[in-house]
Amino acid sequence: MEIERPDGRSPNQLRPLACSRSVLHRAHGSATWAQGDTKVVAAIYGPKSGTRKNENPEKASIEVVWKPKIGQIGKAEREYEMILKRTLESICIRSIYPNTTTSVIVQVIHDDGALLPCAINAACAAFVDAGIPLRHLAVAICCSVADDGYIFLDPNKQEEEKMKAFSYLVFPNLNVSVLPERSSQEGGEPTAHGIITSVTHGAMSVDDYLHCLERGRAVSARLSEFLRKNLEPKSSSESSRAG
Amino acid sequence: MEQRLANSWRQTVNEKNFIVNALLSELRVDGRRPFDYRKLTIKFGKDDGSSEVQLGHTHVMAIVSGQLLQPYKERPNEGTLAVFTEFSPMADPSFEPGRPTESAVELGRVVDRGLRESRAVDTESLCVLSGKLVWAIRIDIHILDNGGNLVDAANIAALAALLTFRRPECSLGGEDGQQVVVHPPEMRDPIPLIIHHLPIAVTFGFFSNENIMVIDPTHHEEAVMTGRMTATVNANGDVCSIHKPGGEGVNHRVLMHCLKLAHVKAGDITAKIKDAVEIYNTQRALRKIKRHSSSVALDVGGTPAKSGEKQNQVDGSQLPQSKFKDEASSMECDATSSGQEQNNKRDGVSQKFIGGPSSWDPYSECVNPDLLKASLASHGPATQRTQKGSRSETKAEEPPQEMKIDSSPTDAGLAAAQNNEGKTLKDAVKPKNKRKKKKVSSNSGN
Numbered sequence: 109m110e111i112e113r114p115d116g117r118s119p120n121q122l123r124p125l126a127c128s129r130s131v132l133h134r135a136h137g138s139a140t141w142a143q144g145d146t147k148v149v150a151a152i153y154g155p156k157s158g159t160r161k162n163e164n165p166e167k168a169s170i171e172v173v174w175k176p177k178i179g180q181i182g183k184a185e186r187e188y189e190m191i192l193k194r195t196l197e198s199i200c201i202r203s204i205y206p207n208t209t210t211s212v213i214v215q216v217i218h219d220d221g222a223l224l225p226c227a228i229n230a231a232c233a234a235f236v237d238a239g240i241p242l243r244h245l246a247v248a249i250c251c252s253v254a255d256d257g258y259i260f261l262d263p264n265k266q267e268e269e270k271m272k273a274f275s276y277l278v279f280p281n282l283n284v285s286v287l288p289e290r291s292s293q294e295g296g297e298p299t300a301h302g303i304i305t306s307v308t309h310g311a312m313s314v315d316d317y318l319h320c321l322e323r324g325r326a327v328s329a330r331l332s333e334f335l336r337k338n339l340e341p342k343s344s345s346e347s348s349r350a351g
Numbered sequence: 352m353e354q355r356l357a358n359s360w361r362q363t364v365n366e367k368n369f370i371v372n373a374l375l376s377e378l379r380v381d382g383r384r385p386f387d388y389r390k391l392t393i394k395f396g397k398d399d400g401s402s403e404v405q406l407g408h409t410h411v412m413a414i415v416s417g418q419l420l421q422p423y424k425e426r427p428n429e430g431t432l433a434v435f436t437e438f439s440p441m442a443d444p445s446f447e448p449g450r451p452t453e454s455a456v457e458l459g460r461v462v463d464r465g466l467r468e469s470r471a472v473d474t475e476s477l478c479v480l481s482g483k484l485v486w487a488i489r490i491d492i493h494i495l496d497n498g499g500n501l502v503d504a505a506n507i508a509a510l511a512a513l514l515t516f517r518r519p520e521c522s523l524g525g526e527d528g529q530q531v532v533v534h535p536p537e538m539r540d541p542i543p544l545i546i547h548h549l550p551i552a553v554t555f556g557f558f559s560n561e562n563i564m565v566i567d568p569t570h571h572e573e574a575v576m577t578g579r580m581t582a583t584v585n586a587n588g589d590v591c592s593i594h595k596p597g598g599e600g601v602n603h604r605v606l607m608h609c610l611k612l613a614h615v616k617a618g619d620i621t622a623k624i625k626d627a628v629e630i631y632n633t634q635r636a637l638r639k640i641k642r643h644s645s646s647v648a649l650d651v652g653g654t655p656a657k658s659g660e661k662q663n664q665v666d667g668s669q670l671p672q673s674k675f676k677d678e679a680s681s682m683e684c685d686a687t688s689s690g691q692e693q694n695n696k697r698d699g700v701s702q703k704f705i706g707g708p709s710s711w712d713p714y715s716e717c718v719n720p721d722l723l724k725a726s727l728a729s730h731g732p733a734t735q736r737t738q739k740g741s742r743s744e745t746k747a748e749e750p751p752q753e754m755k756i757d758s759s760p761t762d763a764g765l766a767a768a769q770n771n772e773g774k775t776l777k778d779a780v781k782p783k784n785k786r787k788k789k790k791v792s793s794n795s796g797n
Contacts, residue, residue: 132496133408135441145397149495151441173440173448178416178491213441215493217412218397 114266115144120323122249122262122330127229127338129237135213137238141230144264145220150230152238155208167202168210174227175215188214188224195228195278195305196235199246210240221264222250224276224307229335232281236339245281246304247331250274251320253312259319261327273310275320279328280304281335360444362574370575374563379572381407385565386612391620393511393627399541399635400516404508407569408498410442413490413508415516419479419531420487430477430485434463434509436492443497443570461594462492462506465550465583469591472513473545479521479531486518488544499570502581506552507624514628517541549624550591551617552583555609557599564605566612580606582613586621 117123123144132138135151142148155168163169172189174181196212212234214227225248232246252263252274260267268274280302303321312320370380377385389407396403400415422429436459438446446452451459466472477486490512492505519541521533556568557578568576578598583591590610595601 132410132441133498134443134496138441147396149441151495153440153444156444175437175439175493178414178489211440213439215412215439215441215495217403218401220397 113260115264119258119260120327122327123264125331125334127233127335129233129339135234135238137234137236137240139230139233139237140217141226141233143222143226143229143262145218146222146226146264147217148223148226148230149215149217150227150234151213151215152231152234152240153211153213154238154240155205155210157208159207159209163209165207168200168205168208169202170196170200171209171211172196173211173213175213177216177219188227191224191305191307192227192231195246195248196231198304199232199242199244199280200235201241201243204241219265221266221268222262222276224248225250225278228278228305229331233335233339245332245335246278247281247328247335248276248278248305249324249327249331250276251324253310253316253320257313257316259316259323261323271310273308273312273316275306275308275312275317277303277321277324277328278305279325281328281332362571366571367575370572371558371560371563374558374565375560379565379569381569385563388567388616388619389569391507391623393507393624395511395515395627395631400512402508402511402515404504404511406498406500406504406507406567408496409500409504410494410496410498411501411504411508412493412495413505413512414493415488415490415509415512417486417488417516417518419484419521419533421483422478422485426474427482428478428485429474431487432463432467432472432474432490433487434459434466434490434492436462436494436505438494441496442494446494446497457596458502458505459492461502461552461581461583461592462490462509464592464594465506465552466509466513469548469550469583469585469589471546471548471550471585471591473547476545480523480529483529484531488513488516488518497570499573500554500567503552503554503567506550506583507620510546510549510551511624511627513544513546514624515543515631517543548585548587548589549617549621550583550585551613551620552581553613553616554579554581555612557601557605559599561602561605564609566616580609582610584610584613584617586618588614 113119115123123146124142126142127139129139130137131140131149132151136154137152138150140147140149159165159169160171170193172193174185174189174192176185192212192214200210212231214231216223216227228246228248232242235242236245250262250268252260252268252271254260254270255272260271263271263274306321308317373380374385379385381389383389389409390405392405394403394405395401396414398414401413403410403412405411420431423431436451436455438452438455440446440448472488477488479485490509492509494501494505517536517540519533519536520539521531524530524532553566554568556565556572556576557563557580558565558575559577565572565576568579573579578595578601580593580595580601582593585591593610
């Protein structure tokens with residue numbers, strides 16, 4: 109059965125990915141991430157002293173500012189900030205810099221569907237650019253479920269609106285693809301097959317959700333490879349830019 | 352709050368002295384002469400009315416949007432223009448989210464004054480129903496990177512965005528002619544704003560020594576200078592606004608000199624903006640033509656294409672074949688296995704569009720999606736689509752082929768087919784592609 113998407117992709121095909129690092133000069137780390145037409149810029153200002161009142165001073169805390177393209181900051185932006193914060197907190201090694209705050213600023217340049225996954229990927233790349241130690245990288249993907257139960261990956265804005273439900277999934281980035289020698293020795297990290305974040309919109313059946321997870325996990329391997337390939341070459345010419 | 356203060360950048364006395372001493376010999380820290388501008392790049396986004404400007408290290412984004420609203424009481428026949436400035440915390444560690452600081456407000460006001468008072472944007476043409484509905488144009492300026500001289504960069508970004516903005520066409524309807532119908536962009540082309548002239552802001556920095564004056568200060572120089580002036584001038588030599596908020600007192604002869612300099616610079620910058628907008632407009636027109644030509648290709652594509660498909664599969668690069676995937680279930684990578692179905696599927700799907708993202712190569716560095724799309728679109732839709740979401744059966748098969756791409760990115764071999772797909776696939780799919788390419792090229796003059 110042929111399922112046709114408006115831009116001619118197949119259900120498991122992602123849009124063209126583009127990632128560039130060190131795009132800004134004042135920020136300690138910055139990256140842009142584009143999936144098709146959706147483009148997001150993330151900037152990191154490295155650990156600053158002090159934490160906010162409600163935060164645990166024994167751990168590093170992360171502060172996220174989400175800037176929409178037009179308009180005021182509303183509830184949706186606050187929700188994105190919260191999700192991004194929790195996701196990034198789980199990939200950072202928080203015990204290294206206690207009582208510090210790392211600021212992550214996300215600016216939406218264009219929104220054409222799958223905005224939150226794009227932002228998570230951009231923030232992850234920006235963390236690497238800033239040189240902040242992470243437990244592992246994270247890749248995010250959006251899976252949408254159509255009315256007939258068919259699953260489409262990486263929908264654009266039109267598709268998102270038509271779908272019955274969609275979910276944003278964040279998986280840890282496996283390092284087995286880059287270090288083939290090691291993979292035979294270790295059994296892989298215990299969290300290597302976990303799901304870091306899952307946000308769903310709309311109603312879908314449990315089976316649909318489990319299918320989404322399967323597809324998402326399969327694609328995350330591809331995304332991980334792309335991310336790692338992209339992050340590698342520049343690391344030799346990196347220079348510290350803090351301050 | 353202490354933690355904020357600890358993070359803002361403080362200039363050292365050595366830096367300050369170095370900058371001032373260098374200026375005494377007419378040298379600036381980045382190698383410019385005192386009256387040189389930094390490198391200016393103007394880029395546009397996907398939508399109409401969004402621009403990104405880079406002036407040296409300063410990076411600014413402007414987005415123009417329009418809404419139908421009620422006009423002001425005193426001016427029932429005119430549209431409105433509003434400028435909103437966002438000093439994003441990503442631009443500078445000292446910028447904080449929340450209420451705009453006074454420098455953000457000041458920047459917004461300078462840009463606004465240049466546009467509004469000088470009547471650069473024609474507001475009377477924005478009136479739809481006198482007294483009831485007019486177009487309210489809103490300019491959002493986002494400062495992404497503070498490398499100094501935000502006013503000039505923001506002004507250029509706002510002008511570039513205004514020049515490329517298109518508002519939907521609307522007409523009056525209904526029995527009494529009072530109902531406004533807004534036509535969506537698919538039905539009727541949106542129309543550009545009427546801009547009479549381009550007011551360019553030129554910022555000068557003054558230092559404690561009267562003889563020293565610079566144009567386009569960097570943020571290091573801004574921390575040293577004792578006075579500033581922004582002159583908004585257009586290419587005709589009209590002074591739209593002069594903004595000198597306090598600071599060092601300056602001799603009037605120096606000010607006149609500044610205005611003359613500003614006039615010269617305004618001419619340069621106006622030319623650059625117009626060139627960039629020209630390029631954008633031609634690209635936009637090409638995109639529109641391609642969209643129309645895709646509907647024509649649908650009828651023509653039909654049967655002759657199928658004969659070309661077989662050829663494509665057999666002698667074309669094996670790589671794309673192996674990556675090509677059936678959405679049903681198993682990923683059989685043989686060219687022959689799902690032969691006919693793949694033929695039909697690729698056919699049907701590919702005819703539906705030209706110029707969309709049809710493939711991508713994850714292994715090239717920093718692929719610019721615009722360039723990628725533009726280059727691929729011109730080679731027709733039959734270029735391969737790299738499939739994502741591999742199934743477990745083929746995972747083993749895929750990595751070795753991908754390693755090939757990695758190791759020889761510039762090889763003229765099979766592995767490079769991915770990158771140079773235009774050349775190799777073109778040969779392989781000549782019979783099929785020629786038809787579509789001819790259509791596309793004849794329309795767009797590629």
